[in-house]
Structure formats: structure tokens, C-alpha cells
Amino acid sequence: PNLHRIAVIPGDGIGKEVVPEGLRVLEAAAATFDCAFHFDHFDFASCDYYQQHGEMMPGDWKALIGGHDAIFFGAVGWPETVPDHVSLWGSLIQFRREFDQYVNLRPVRLMPGVPTPLAGRVPGDIDFYVVRENTEGEYSSIGGRIFPDTEREVVIQETVMTRVGVDRVLRYAFELAQRREKKHLTSATKSNGISITMPYWDERVAAMAADYPDVCWDKYHIDILTAHFVQHPDWFDVVVASNLFGDILSDLGPACTGTIGIAPAGNINPERRFPSLFEPVHGSAPDIAGQHIANPVGQIWAAALMLDHLGEGRAAAAVVRAIEDVLARPEYRTRDLGGEASTAECGKAIADAI
Amino acid sequence: PNLHRIAVIPGDGIGKEVVPEGLRVLEAAAATFDCAFHFDHFDFASCDYYQQHGEMMPGDWKALIGGHDAIFFGAVGWPETVPDHVSLWGSLIQFRREFDQYVNLRPVRLMPGVPTPLAGRVPGDIDFYVVRENTEGEYSSIGGRIFPDTEREVVIQETVMTRVGVDRVLRYAFELAQRREKKHLTSATKSNGISITMPYWDERVAAMAADYPDVCWDKYHIDILTAHFVQHPDWFDVVVASNLFGDILSDLGPACTGTIGIAPAGNINPERRFPSLFEPVHGSAPDIAGQHIANPVGQIWAAALMLDHLGEGRAAAAVVRAIEDVLARPEYRTRDLGGEASTAECGKAIADAI
Ligand SMILES: CC(C)[C@H](C(=O)O)[C@@H](O)C(=O)O
Numbered sequence: 085p086n087l088h089r090i091a092v093i094p095g096d097g098i099g100k101e102v103v104p105e106g107l108r109v110l111e112a113a114a115a116t117f118d119c120a121f122h123f124d125h126f127d128f129a130s131c132d133y134y135q136q137h138g139e140m141m142p143g144d145w146k147a148l149i150g151g152h153d154a155i156f157f158g159a160v161g162w163p164e165t166v167p168d169h170v171s172l173w174g175s176l177i178q179f180r181r182e183f184d185q186y187v188n189l190r191p192v193r194l195m196p197g198v199p200t201p202l203a204g205r206v207p208g209d210i211d212f213y214v215v216r217e218n219t220e221g222e223y224s225s226i227g228g229r230i231f232p233d234t235e236r237e238v239v240i241q242e243t244v245m246t247r248v249g250v251d252r253v254l255r256y257a258f259e260l261a262q263r264r265e266k267k268h269l270t271s272a273t274k275s276n277g278i279s280i281t282m283p284y285w286d287e288r289v290a291a292m293a294a295d296y297p298d299v300c301w302d303k304y305h306i307d308i309l310t311a312h313f314v315q316h317p318d319w320f321d322v323v324v325a326s327n328l329f330g331d332i333l334s335d336l337g338p339a340c341t342g343t344i345g346i347a348p349a350g351n352i353n354p355e356r357r358f359p360s361l362f363e364p365v366h367g368s369a370p371d372i373a374g375q376h377i378a379n380p381v382g383q384i385w386a387a388a389l390m391l392d393h394l395g396e397g398r399a400a401a402a403v404v405r406a407i408e409d410v411l412a413r414p415e416y417r418t419r420d421l422g423g424e425a426s427t428a429e430c431g432k433a434i435a436d437a438i
Numbered sequence: 439p440n441l442h443r444i445a446v447i448p449g450d451g452i453g454k455e456v457v458p459e460g461l462r463v464l465e466a467a468a469a470t471f472d473c474a475f476h477f478d479h480f481d482f483a484s485c486d487y488y489q490q491h492g493e494m495m496p497g498d499w500k501a502l503i504g505g506h507d508a509i510f511f512g513a514v515g516w517p518e519t520v521p522d523h524v525s526l527w528g529s530l531i532q533f534r535r536e537f538d539q540y541v542n543l544r545p546v547r548l549m550p551g552v553p554t555p556l557a558g559r560v561p562g563d564i565d566f567y568v569v570r571e572n573t574e575g576e577y578s579s580i581g582g583r584i585f586p587d588t589e590r591e592v593v594i595q596e597t598v599m600t601r602v603g604v605d606r607v608l609r610y611a612f613e614l615a616q617r618r619e620k621k622h623l624t625s626a627t628k629s630n631g632i633s634i635t636m637p638y639w640d641e642r643v644a645a646m647a648a649d650y651p652d653v654c655w656d657k658y659h660i661d662i663l664t665a666h667f668v669q670h671p672d673w674f675d676v677v678v679a680s681n682l683f684g685d686i687l688s689d690l691g692p693a694c695t696g697t698i699g700i701a702p703a704g705n706i707n708p709e710r711r712f713p714s715l716f717e718p719v720h721g722s723a724p725d726i727a728g729q730h731i732a733n734p735v736g737q738i739w740a741a742a743l744m745l746d747h748l749g750e751g752r753a754a755a756a757v758v759r760a761i762e763d764v765l766a767r768p769e770y771r772t773r774d775l776g777g778e779a780s781t782a783e784c785g786k787a788i789a790d791a792i
């Protein structure tokens with residue numbers, strides 16, 4: 085059987101509770117679909133590690149995990165002890181950038197049994213992907229502060245978009261749209277207000293579209309686009325967005341389908357020069373950490389995205405089906421979905437359903 | 439009676455259709471509440487004007503409208519003939535900046551008779567304000583492009599926050615929260631990803647909060663905040679946000695209450711050194727322009743905000759009540775609300791209800 089070497093990094097908070105459920109499901113998938121996993125566990129990229137070592141990761145982190153086939157990641161952040169911008173920039177954002185995971189792929193799908201806050205929507209109505217640029221744009225670390233602690237204080241931060249960076253994520257999104265039934269791509273912009281970078285983004289979308297005449301595309305400013313997510317989630321098929329806009333849309337989309345607790349993300353280096361990283365969209369959730377009530381579905385769905393990336397398409401599809409089966413049954417729903425199941429009860433049910 | 443001198447600028451598209459309804463309601467309010475209006479009409483700040491003159495506004499625009507008590511504005515933008523960033527930066531964004539309208543105040547309220555896309559929400563559940571910084575932040579025009587038309591092309595745009603600019607809008611928001619019953623302020627941030635300007639914003643919020651011990655405050659990253667708008671719109675009372683985040687939240691909020699067609703905005707210079715500008719949140723809507731089906735309620739509610747600003751609080755309250763009365767009656771609803779009324783039928787009904 086195909087052996088996949090996976091770096092496992094649970095991180096902080098509920099990351100430590102949901103990652104084991106993801107592993108449980110991966111083992112079940114391996115047993116059924118004739119593949120095998122070797123898991124290496126790492127305790128860095130966590131605030132505990134930071135408190136012991138004064139940094140989020142060891143100096144040789146790239147050597148330690150750069151050779152793995154993928155990274156299975158929980159969540160990072162514990163603002164009580166380490167400020168978020170320190171913990172995130174010292175770990176997750178490093179991975180994305182150093183391993184050139186320039187696509188952040190986030191499915192948004194209304195699942196059976198998950199109560200949506202939107203009136204009258206049923207499974208099948210909402211089913212799209214957010215393709216988020218994941219290495220540049222608004223998430224730069226360029227800028228600074230002048231005249232600190234005075235009335236003249238000014239703080240500046242730069243948004244940086246490169247031709248290479250914009251084009252490659254657009255190409256990924258157009259190709260994804262081309263493979264889907266509706267072949268419809270929507271671009272998130274704000275070129276009426278953000279007057280330099282966003283008109284550039286629009287320009288590159290229009291140029292790229294010429295290469296994909298069979299994909300029909302449109303664009304919306306981010307403000308009205310968030311409104312359309314709520315009022316017309318059925319309009320969307322593939323939504324491509326800059327780093328910040330993609331971040332917003334990929335929390336808002338899952339909220340429209342009921343909960344961000346079930347949403348996964350693939351941080352993908354499509355050329356496979358570096359390992360890709362798979363994680364739930366939710367964070368470390370300090371407010372419910374340690375109670376074993378976190379919803380493991382986001383982590384398990386992330387495992388499905390990872391299986392897909394590793395070429396185990398049948399196993400991936402089986403995991404998604406198992407998630408749908410289990411979500412349809414009230415007794416395995418966690419508290420955020422109105423149920424009473426523990427993290428492990430939900431995870432076991434999905435593993436058993438494979 | 440108090441005489442108010444108003445500069446009227448309808449702009450483009452449905453702006454030209456909804457502004458007359460706003461004026462109709464203002465006349466009705468004046469007749470009932472013993473005040474008077476003098477309206478001066480201007481055709482600049484429109485794409486028609488641009489096509490005739492090669493610029494959005496005449497060189498002496500500040501002298502022409504700077505002495506008025508307020509500006510009653512429709513909408514600007516007609517992308518078929520003028521790119522949005524040209525038309526907007528040549529008009530609306532100029533007004534905001536040159537007249538130092540540093541607060542963009544946007545009420546979000548679920549009105550009777552307006553079908554919300556959210557399941558189970560009723561009037562009373564959703565009632566808050568977005569206070570948006572309106573002059574700086576992400577809407578800078580600083581930046582540029584290097585190596586154009588090559589693979590090395592790079593585009594950069596700067597976000598600029600000043601101590602003065604951040605503090606004054608935060609103070610306005612805290613004072614608004616203090617006057618309200620719940621005394622609850624929520625700050626929109628993204629300090630885990632936008633690592634220079636957003637931690638600064640957080641710092642200033644924390645510092646300002648010390649002056650308002652009776653206001654209880656919290657903060658959310660913009661991604662999860664958009665999710666909470668959909669899942670828990672009842673959590674919010676006053677939401678303060680940077681220029682871009684406020685832009686997003688004040689389209690998303692109204693979408694959660696059913697339509698952005700009824701939402702108003704006050705672009706306010708609280709010190710009254712310059713005229714403030716009142717407009718609907720919706721834009722010029724080229725897709726429905728000329729059909730006389732646009733919803734005039736956003737423009738009319740903007741008139742109520744203007745009345746408030748001009749010290750005509752009783753008239754303002756009467757306009758809001760008239761809006762509520764009319765929205766509750768299906769026969770006066772415009773097409774976007776599932777009705778068949780024309781723009782003028784809806785506007786007349788509100789004027790009559792005062
Ligand atoms: C038209 C556009 C520049 C404007 C903005 O982003 O400020 C609009 O969306 C608004 O909210 O007033």
C-alpha cells in the first residue's frame with residue numbers, strides 16, 4: 085500500500101482535542117482503502133512551546149517537517165499568554181509562506197442535519213469553494229510606526245501584490261472552476277475604494293479569463309459580496325479572493341451553512357515542492373478548550389482534503405460521506421450543533437461509518 | 439422657523455430616482471415640524487458630468503457647497519463609462535476627506551415587514567450602529583506599481599492610521615455606546631493577520647476604554663465577526679471599525695436585516711466645521727436604473743439622519759416612524775421587498791404618513 089508520511093501538529097487549545105479524532109478517521113480510511121500512514125508528532129507551533137523556548141518553533145523546523153508528504157495541523161493561538169500576532173506569525177503564517185502554500189482552498193457546503201441560520205435553505209443549495217491567496221497581499225509584515233506615544237503617531241502597513249503571486253492563484257481558481265459543473269468563477273474585489281492594489285487584481289482576473297473562455301466569471305466588491313453570501317449563497321461556485329478577503333469569506337461562508345466548526349482548509353502548494361498543510365478553519369477556541377465538547381468535523385473534513393491531495397480520492401470521498409451520514413444523526417452532534425456528543429463520540433462515529 | 443440650506447447632489451443611476459423622494463419627505467417633515475429647507479441642486483459628482491467636463495467636479499466645488507448646512511447625496515458610479523475608482527475618488531471620497539467627515543454612521547435595524555434572510559429573527563432582535571472610520575486607513579491613495587507588464591510586476595498600497603484619526607472615531611463610538619441602553623461596544627480587528635496597523639488599532643481601543651468605564655467592550659477579528667453578524671446579530675449595540683472593515687460590516691449588517699436598499703449612512707464631521715453628507719448605503723445600481731423600481735427608503739432614512747444632525751430630532755423620529763408604518767404595509771413595498779410599488783409610490787406613502 086501507498087505509505088504517506090504525515091507531520092502532525094496539534095498546536096493549542098481545542099487543536100489538541102480534535103487532531104486525535106482526525107487521526108482516528110485517517111486510520112479507519114487507511115484500513116479500508118489500502119493505504120498507510122506514518123505519523124510524526126511535533127509539539128512546536130504552540131504557545132506552550134513558546135513559553136518553554138521563547139519562540140514558536142525550533143530553528144530547524146523546516147528540516148524537521150519539510151520532507152513529509154503533508155502537515156496535519158490543529159489550531160494555534162492562546163492570547164492569554166502569547167499575543168496572536170506573535171503566535172500566528174511565528175507558526176501558521178510561516179508555514180504558508182516558507183512552504184509556498186499559495187492556495188488556501190476552503191469548501192463551503194450546507195450539510196444534512198446542520199441547522200443553518202439562513203431561512204429556507206436546504207442541503208444542495210449551498211456548495212462552493214473559496215480559493216484564497218495565501219502568501220502575500222494584505223498579510224505583509226512591511227511597515228512601521230513613527231512618532232510613537234505622541235499625538236503625531238502614524239502607523240503604516242503595506243499591501244503587496246506580485247504578478248506571479250496573483251496570477252498563480254487565479255490560474256488555480258479558473259482551473260478548479262473549469263472542472264466543475266457550473267464553471268462559474270466570482271472574483272472578490274474592492275477596486276472602487278482600494279485604488280491601487282484592487283484595480284490591479286481586477287486587471288489580472290480579466291487577463292486570465294481570456295485563457296478560460298468556457299468559464300463564466302463575474303466580480304463583486306467585497307462589501308456587497310458579503311451581503312450576497314447571506315442573501316444569495318446559491319449564486320456561487322468558485323470564489324477567488326485576496327488573502328484578507330478570502331479570510332473573511334471563508335468564515336462567513338461556513339457561518340451561512342450553520343457553523344465554522346465543520347469547515348476545513350487546505351493550504352496547498354500545488355507543485356508539491358513543499359508539504360501542504362491541512363487544518364480546520366476554526367481556531368484554538370480558548371473559551372471551550374479542555375472541555376472535550378469541540379466539534380471535530382472541521383479537523384476530519386481537513387483529513388479528507390488531505391487524502392484528496394495525497395491521491396487517495398476514494399478514501400477522501402468516503403470520509404466526506406461518513407461525515408454527512410453522522411451529521412444527519414442527532415445523537416452524534418456536538419454542542420455547537422445543538423447536540424450532546426463529546427468530541428470523541430462524534431469522531432468515533434465518523435470513523436465507524438467509513 | 440429654522441432654515442436649513444442643503445446642497446442636493448443626486449449623482450448617477452438610481453441616485454436620480456431616489457433623491458426626489460427624500461426631498462418630498464423632507465418637505466413633508468418641514469411642513470409638520472416648523473422648520474424650512476432651501477435646496478440648491480448640483481449636477482456634478484456624477485459620471486454624466488465627467489463625460490462633459492473630463493472631471494467629476496468643478497475646480498471650485500468646495501466653495502460651491504462648503505457653506506451649506508448639509509449635503510443630501512444620492513449615489514455615484516457608472517462603470518460603463520467611468521471606472522469606479524475614478525468616479526468615487528473624484529467625488530464621494532473627496533467629500534469625506536476634504537470635509538473631514540471622519541465618522542460614517544450606519545444604523546442596522548430589522549424593520550417590520552422587511553423579510554430577513556435569517557431564520558426566526560423579528561423586529562427588535564437586530565438594532566445596532568456601525569461606526570466606520572471614514573477618512574484614512576485602508577483607503578489611502580499611497581502606493582504604486584513597479585516593473586509594469588513584466589513577470590516582475592509588483593503593486594503596493596499603504597494602509598495609514600494616525601493617532602488623531604483613530605482616536606477621534608473611537609471616542610465618537612464610545613460616546614454613542616455610553617448614550618445607549620446596553621452601553622456595549624464591539625471593535626472589529628484583524629490583529630492576528632494584519633500585524634502592524636491592526637495591533638495599533640487594538641492598542642488605541644484599550645487605551646480609550648479606560649475613559650469609559652461604564653461601557654463594556656469586546657473585540658473580534660473581522661473574519662469571525664462577519665460570522666457572528668449572521669449567527670448572533672442580537673449581540674451587537676455599537677460596532678466600531680476601520681474604513682474597510684466598516685465598509686464591509688455596513689453592507690453585511692443591512693443584508694442580515696433583509697436588504698441594503700433601506701440602509702442609510704451619515705458621513706459626519708461632528709465638530710460641524712464642514713457640512714456632513716447623508717446618503718443611502720446602496721450604490722447607483724446600473725442594473726435597475728431608469729426603471730423607477732428602486733427602493734427609496736435608504737434615501738429617506740438618510741434624510742432622517744440628516745434631520746437629526748440638523749437638530750430636528752422630532753422630525754427625524756417622525757420620518758423613521760413613517761418608514762416603519764409604510765414598510766409594514768405590503769402595498770407600498772418596492773420590488774426588492776417582494777412588492778410592486780414604484781419608487782414614487784413608496785416615497786409618497788412615507789411623506790403622507792408623517
Ligand atoms: C463606493 C465605495 C467607494 C464606497 C466605500 O467603499 O466607501 C461605498 O461602498 C460605501 O460604503 O459608501
Ligand SMILES: CC(C)[C@H](C(=O)O)[C@@H](O)C(=O)O
Nearest residue numbers: 172177331365367630631661
Ligand atoms: C489565525 C489567522 C492568522 C488566520 C488567518 O487570518 O489567515 C485564520 O483566521 C485563518 O483563516 O486561517
